Amino acid sequence: MTLRKFWSILLMCALAPTALAETVYIGALAYRGADEALARWSETAEYLSWRIPGYEFVIRPLDLTSLRDAVAAGEVHFVLTNPGHYVMLEAEHGATRIVTLQALYGGKVYTRFGAAILARADRDDLKTLQDLRGKSLMAVAEQAFGGFQMAWRELAAVGIDPFKDLRGLRFAGFPQDDIVQAVLDGEVDAGVVRSGILERMVAEGKVPPNRLKVLNHQHVAGFEPALSTRLYPEWPMAKVRHTSERLAKQVAQALLAMPADDEAAITSRGTGWTIPLDYSPVHELMRELRIGPYEYLGQVSWRDVLREYGVIVVLTFALVLVLAAATAWIGHTNRRLAHSQAQLARHRDTLEQEVGRRTRELRRVNVALERDIGARRRAEASLHRSAMALQRLYEISVAPDLSHEQKLTRLLRLGREHFDMESALLHRITDTGLQLCASDGDLGQAKAVAGCLPRMGSDVGPIEIHPPPGGRCAHYLVGFPVLVDGERRCLLAFVGHLRERQPLEALDRELLRLMAQWIGAEMARQNAEDERDRHRAHLAKVGRLTTLGEMASGLAHEINQPLTAAANFTSGSLRRLQEDQPDLDGVRTGMGKALQGVQRATDIIRHLRDFVTTGVPEREPFDLHASVQRVLDLVSPEARRADVALDTGELARGGIRVVGDSIQIEQVIMNLVRNAVEASPAGGTVCIGSAREAGLARLWVSDSGGGLGVDDEERLFDPFYSTKADGMGLGLAISRNIIEAHGGRLTARQNNPGACFVFEIALSEES
Amino acid sequence: MHEPVVYVVDDDQMVRESLEWLLQSVKLPVRLYEQGMAFLEDYTPGTPGCVVLDVRMPGINGMDLHRMLRERDPDIPVIIVTGHADVPMAIRAMKNSAFDFIEKPYNDQHMLERVQAAISHHRDVQSQKEESVLLSERFDELTPRETQVMQAVLRGHANKRIAADLGISIKTVELHRTHVMSKLGLRTATELVRLAIKAGIETP
Numbered sequence: 015m016t017l018r019k020f021w022s023i024l025l026m027c028a029l030a031p032t033a034l035a036e037t038v039y040i041g042a043l044a045y046r047g048a049d050e051a052l053a054r055w056s057e058t059a060e061y062l063s064w065r066i067p068g069y070e071f072v073i074r075p076l077d078l079t080s081l082r083d084a085v086a087a088g089e090v091h092f093v094l095t096n097p098g099h100y101v102m103l104e105a106e107h108g109a110t111r112i113v114t115l116q117a118l119y120g121g122k123v124y125t126r127f128g129a130a131i132l133a134r135a136d137r138d139d140l141k142t143l144q145d146l147r148g149k150s151l152m153a154v155a156e157q158a159f160g161g162f163q164m165a166w167r168e169l170a171a172v173g174i175d176p177f178k179d180l181r182g183l184r185f186a187g188f189p190q191d192d193i194v195q196a197v198l199d200g201e202v203d204a205g206v207v208r209s210g211i212l213e214r215m216v217a218e219g220k221v222p223p224n225r226l227k228v229l230n231h232q233h234v235a236g237f238e239p240a241l242s243t244r245l246y247p248e249w250p251m252a253k254v255r256h257t258s259e260r261l262a263k264q265v266a267q268a269l270l271a272m273p274a275d276d277e278a279a280i281t282s283r284g285t286g287w288t289i290p291l292d293y294s295p296v297h298e299l300m301r302e303l304r305i306g307p308y309e310y311l312g313q314v315s316w317r318d319v320l321r322e323y324g325v326i327v328v329l330t331f332a333l334v335l336v337l338a339a340a341t342a343w344i345g346h347t348n349r350r351l352a353h354s355q356a357q358l359a360r361h362r363d364t365l366e367q368e369v370g371r372r373t374r375e376l377r378r379v380n381v382a383l384e385r386d387i388g389a390r391r392r393a394e395a396s397l398h399r400s401a402m403a404l405q406r407l408y409e410i411s412v413a414p415d416l417s418h419e420q421k422l423t424r425l426l427r428l429g430r431e432h433f434d435m436e437s438a439l440l441h442r443i444t445d446t447g448l449q450l451c452a453s454d455g456d457l458g459q460a461k462a463v464a465g466c467l468p469r470m471g472s473d474v475g476p477i478e479i480h481p482p483p484g485g486r487c488a489h490y491l492v493g494f495p496v497l498v499d500g501e502r503r504c505l506l507a508f509v510g511h512l513r514e515r516q517p518l519e520a521l522d523r524e525l526l527r528l529m530a531q532w533i534g535a536e537m538a539r540q541n542a543e544d545e546r547d548r549h550r551a552h553l554a555k556v557g558r559l560t561t562l563g564e565m566a567s568g569l570a571h572e573i574n575q576p577l578t579a580a581a582n583f584t585s586g587s588l589r590r591l592q593e594d595q596p597d598l599d600g601v602r603t604g605m606g607k608a609l610q611g612v613q614r615a616t617d618i619i620r621h622l623r624d625f626v627t628t629g630v631p632e633r634e635p636f637d638l639h640a641s642v643q644r645v646l647d648l649v650s651p652e653a654r655r656a657d658v659a660l661d662t663g664e665l666a667r668g669g670i671r672v673v674g675d676s677i678q679i680e681q682v683i684m685n686l687v688r689n690a691v692e693a694s695p696a697g698g699t700v701c702i703g704s705a706r707e708a709g710l711a712r713l714w715v716s717d718s719g720g721g722l723g724v725d726d727e728e729r730l731f732d733p734f735y736s737t738k739a740d741g742m743g744l745g746l747a748i749s750r751n752i753i754e755a756h757g758g759r760l761t762a763r764q765n766n767p768g769a770c771f772v773f774e775i776a777l778s779e780e781s
Numbered sequence: 782m783h784e785p786v787v788y789v790v791d792d793d794q795m796v797r798e799s800l801e802w803l804l805q806s807v808k809l810p811v812r813l814y815e816q817g818m819a820f821l822e823d824y825t826p827g828t829p830g831c832v833v834l835d836v837r838m839p840g841i842n843g844m845d846l847h848r849m850l851r852e853r854d855p856d857i858p859v860i861i862v863t864g865h866a867d868v869p870m871a872i873r874a875m876k877n878s879a880f881d882f883i884e885k886p887y888n889d890q891h892m893l894e895r896v897q898a899a900i901s902h903h904r905d906v907q908s909q910k911e912e913s914v915l916l917s918e919r920f921d922e923l924t925p926r927e928t929q930v931m932q933a934v935l936r937g938h939a940n941k942r943i944a945a946d947l948g949i950s951i952k953t954v955e956l957h958r959t960h961v962m963s964k965l966g967l968r969t970a971t972e973l974v975r976l977a978i979k980a981g982i983e984t985p
Contacts, residue, residue: 574885575793582799585889589806604802611795 035063035070038261040251041090043099044075045158046188051075055094057278058269065268069261078157085109091257092265097296098159098306100250104293105307111250112266113287116274119210120217122238123274123285124248129164130212131229131242132197133204140203143172143230143242149203150182152193159296160208161190164243167299168230194221204229210239246299247291248284400521403432404528411532417779418540419452422533426454429529433492433522435510439463440496440533442504451504463489463509476523477507490515492522494530498537506530573615580611632675635778638711639669641676642702645683649691657696660687664703664714671778672711674756679775682749682760686715686771689745693719693769710758711777716770727762749773785900786830790814790846791862792838800833803889804896817841817849826854829907831880831899836863836870844870847877856906858899862887916980922964930957934970935977 040059044051052075059071076084078099084090085107093100093109103109117124131151133140140146146169154161162185169176176183184202186193193205194215212228215221228240237245251269253262272278274285300306410416410424426438437455441448477493489509496504506529518526587604590596646660653660672679683702690700698718705712724730731750746760753760758775787804791797792815801811810830814820818841820832832850836843847859858880863870874882880899883892923931926947933943940958944951967973 575796578885578887579793579795579799581886581889582796582803586799586802586804586806589803607795607799607802611799614795 035068038062038069038071038092039074039090040071040092040094041074041076041081041084042093043081043095044077045096048075054282057276057281058094058272061272061276061278062265062268065271066261066264082106085254088254088256091254091261093252093254094249095252096159096249097246097293098163098300099157100252101293101296101300102306103252103254108255109252110262111252111290111293112262113251113269113289114247114291115249115251115282116285116288117210117248118283118285120213120238124210124237124239125288125291126237126245126247127160128209128232128237128241128243128245129160129162129206130209130240131165131168131204131206132194132212132226132240133229134197134200135225135227137203137227140227140229143169143174146204146229147174147179148181150184151176151180151204151206152184152186152196152202153206154190154193155185155187158185159246162206163299163303163305164246165206166303168243170303191215191220194226197226206242209237209241213239244295246295247293250290250293251287396519396521399432400525403428403525407525407528407532411536418536419779421536422452423454425529425532426452429506429508429526430455432525433508433510435490435492435508437509439507439509440504441507443495443502448505463491463507476518476526478518492518492526494526496530496534496537498534498541503537504533506533572618576611576614576618578611580608580615583608583611632677633673634676635671635673636676636679637669638672638679638704638713639665641680642683642704642713645680645687646702648684649687652688653691653700656691656694657698658691658694659699660691661699661701664701666704666706670704670706670711672775673778674775675752678752679756682752682773683713683715685745685749686773689771690715690717690719690769693717695719698768706777707774709777710774712772712774714770714772716765717768719768721764721767722762722769727764730762731760746771783829784810785904786810786812786828787896787900788812788814788820788824788830788832790817790820790832790838790843791835792816793835796835800892803893807893807897809896809900817843817846820846821849821853824850824854826857827907828857829900829903831858831860831896831903833860833862833896836861844873844877847874847879851877856903856910858903860895860899913979913981916976917982919965920977920980920982923961927957927961927964930954931961931973931977934958934961935974935982 040055040062042051042055052073055073055075059073062071063069074084074090076090081090081093081095081099082103085093085103092112093103095103100109100111104111114125117127131143131146140149153165156162166176174180182202186196190207190211193202193207194212196202197205198221212221212226216223228242230242232241232243234241234245251265253265269287270289272286276286279286297307301308406428407425410421410428413421416424422440426440430436430438435455437457438453439450440452442451477491477495479489479491490512491507491509493505493507495502496506498504506526583604587601587608590601590604642662642665646662650660687700687702694700694717700718701714701716703714703716722730731746746762750760753773753775756775758773760771760773762769762771764770787809789797789800789804789811791800791813794815797813797815801813804811812823814823817834817838834843834846838846841849843861843863847861850857850859855878859878860881860883861874861879862883862885871882880902881895883895920928920931929947930943933946938946940951940954944954947954962968962973965973965976967976
């Protein structure tokens with residue numbers, strides 16, 4: 015086993031699982047038996063398998079006939095055969111040579127070969143080819159190219175037909191050495207062998223030198239072996255018709271690249287391969303001998319002529335026929351042409367009419383199309399407007415800073431502008447009728463359309479009233495009922511003057527529905543919030559009651575004090591009256607003090623009632639500064655008496671609108687200002703200031719008194735906690751309750767000197 | 782002897798003054814105090830009268846003031862007044878030996894009665910104290926031997942036993958007894974026991 019064989023087997027083993035190699039058959043002419051052919055070409059097959067991955071090349075040794083059949087049947091992909099046989103396969107089956115063998119003999123490389131006609135050197139009667147007439151000749155086989163046919167051509171050239179003009183023609187087959195031996199032995203007069211055989215036998219010592227001579231000895235430069243014939247290209251490797259060009263190219267490249275010392279080259283008795291040579295000399299030989307593809311040239315007959323010139327004959331005949339037919343056709347066509355012209359004229363007239371008709375049709379279609387485009391444009395504009403309105407509706411509904419009322423107002427304005435109306439109205443549906451609760455635009459219309467609205471009350475879908483002029487309601491009106499928690503609670507309406515108006519489009523109706531839906535949802539939310547606020551106020555009240563329970567002991571003490579005092583004064587007075595000479599003035603004083611005690615108890619109880627009944631405050635917008643002024647009007651006499659100045663310099667410019675119960679807020683302000691005045695020393699100042707900040711109004715009252723007087727400011731707001739000698743400790747507690755019921759807060763801080771009380775409540779949304 | 786005075790301590794001016802008005806109608810001298818400390822500073826122990834304290838006062842409250850007063854003068858009766866009494870407070874007050882515990886609003890008659898009762902109680906306590914001082918002075922006149930005999934008599938021992946205990950004759954015991962009785966102006970042993978208790982003499 016050669017090294018490559020080893021490697022290729024190894025490679026095949028390695029590749030076997032992944033890629034099954036495709037088998038390529040090379041038909042090799044086994045002119046000396048299958049074994050010889052395998053021995054000669056197997057290495058070449060190995061070489062190709064190694065060089066061309068994915069293919070496994072296999073040699074199929076075949077004789078001339080089998081090889082021809084195999085090619086015909088497509089059983090082989092490549093052919094290795096002699097030039098004569100190749101030419102036959104080329105002619106009959108389209109085989110194509112791809113490379114030509116470089117043969118080696120006598121230590122020299124030849125790509126061409128010929129044949130030698132040998133005779134014994136001592137045969138003086140045999141000098142030229144002519145001398146062979148009537149003599150016996152031995153060759154390899156009738157089909158053997160180098161072994162017979164080459165010599166046949168030369169004999170034929172000198173007018174000798176080897177099959178007729180010889181005494182005997184014997185075919186000895188292989189090995190050709192036997193033929194040489196037969197000539198040596200005198201068995202035959204002459205023998206035909208391939209060029210190079212003689213030299214080899216001489217070199218091997220099988221034939222003594224100069225014992226044989228070459229007839230018709232040819233001298234060709236560079237060709238050393240004895241030669242009697244012309245030279246012909248060596249064996250080719252040919253692809254058959256069905257073999258792919260790609261594979262053929264790969265094989266050719268591989269063979270051309272085969273080194274001279276390669277095992278495959280050596281066993282093939284050559285030095286590798288060269289580009290395919292010209293095989294026309296082989297063709298000439300065959301033609302001359304009328305063998306192989308030219309066998310038919312043997313008998314010239316009509317059939318032969320037809321075979322040789324048939325195409326020309328048939329073409330000529332056909333041409334004549336065609337010319338005759340053409341002449342007849344032209345005549346006929348002329349007649350038809352005249353007829354067609356007349357027809358054409360008629361068609362033209364029809365066509366003109368048709369064109370006119372189609373033009374009119376097109377014009378009509380165009381007009382309709384333009385109308386369509388206009389409508390579509392309008393629809394697009396309307397769509398755009400609706401989209402804008404929807405966008406604004408969305409923006410309003412998600413605006414974080416807007417209150418419910420602001421959102422509602424903006425929505426009404428949006429709708430009014432979108433529907434091009436003079437006013438937008440939102441009515442609440444009540445048992446007694448409709449009640450306007452929000453509006454935008456011309457409010458006068460609300461009254462004007464009041465008569466029309468009840469008619470809409472029962473509808474649940476979009477409402478559109480476009481009454482004829484002179485009717486009860488001379489306005490154009492669109493509306494939509496507002497459902498709150500599934501019930502018709504309100505009526506959204508947009509009212510405008512009667513004028514040319516398009517009826518509501520589907521998109522507008524949808525927008526109307528969305529607005530009503532939004533208002534409904536917003537109202538439901540508002541209701542929920544109101545409910546929550548009420549609940550919160552209720553909780554605060556419960557909280558106050560709880561506080562009341564906790565302060566029961568304090569309360570008892572506070573009320574007991576004045577009552578006890580009153581009882582004591584009364585009792586003391588009574589005892590004085592029972593004396594013999596009662597001190598009536600003293601008794602009067604005592605009774606006065608008793609009355610004070612009773613009043614004090616009454617005051618406590620009244621304040622207590624105020625404290626407990628501080629319920630949900632009225633919520634009306636009012637001017638905080640106006641409240642401050644009213645309080646100052648009431649307090650200023652007291653302040654003057656105490657020699658305390660009231661400074662309003664810190665009040666914010668302009669009014670501050672707040673929402674709440676103005677009376678309660680004034681109570682708080684009054685309480686704070688009076689406390690401040692009482693706390694201030696003579697010559698002191700009480701400052702009242704205000705500010706707006708983040709939706710809140712802030713109001714503060716500061717004094718120049720002794721400060722809070724406690725560590726814990728929160729204690730100040732406990733009921734019945736007081737730092738004043740005659741304070742009841744309810745003022746600040748009640749004030750804080752009021753402010754908290756307004757959703758605000760009241761705080762105290764040390765003000766150095768003095769104290770400062772601050773409360774914050776919500777600004778009115780209109781400010 | 783000083784005239785009894787009613788000391789009123791209450792932070793509420795009106796209540797203070799009304800109490801004064803009431804007490805003066807029965808001719809009781811009254812002294813008013815707004816704060817507990819002011820009262821303590823002003824008060825001289827041993828002064829006859831009583832104290833009326835309000836429990837709920839800023840600064841020192843009534844209960845604390847009562848306790849502090851007891852340390853300085855355990856005898857003066859204290860009436861505690863409260864607007865909202867609870868049982869634990871009342872118990873505490875009585876454990877501190879308050880004379881009484883009165884809830885507001887109170888019956889003026891009741892208040893006057895309790896104040897007068899307190900004053901007379903104080904007066905009794907004070908006169909008892911004075912009497913026992915006088916009595917103990919009389920006992921001081923006895924000789925040591927006579928005192929020994931008297932103490933044995935108070936223990937209820939017979940003359941025979943006393944004589945044996947003291948190592949003297951029965952006759953001598955009888956003589957000492959006669960001296961004791963004549964010095965104290967008594968006739969019977971029963972009278973002697975009564976007098977000894979009054980004088981606060983400890984019976985060993």
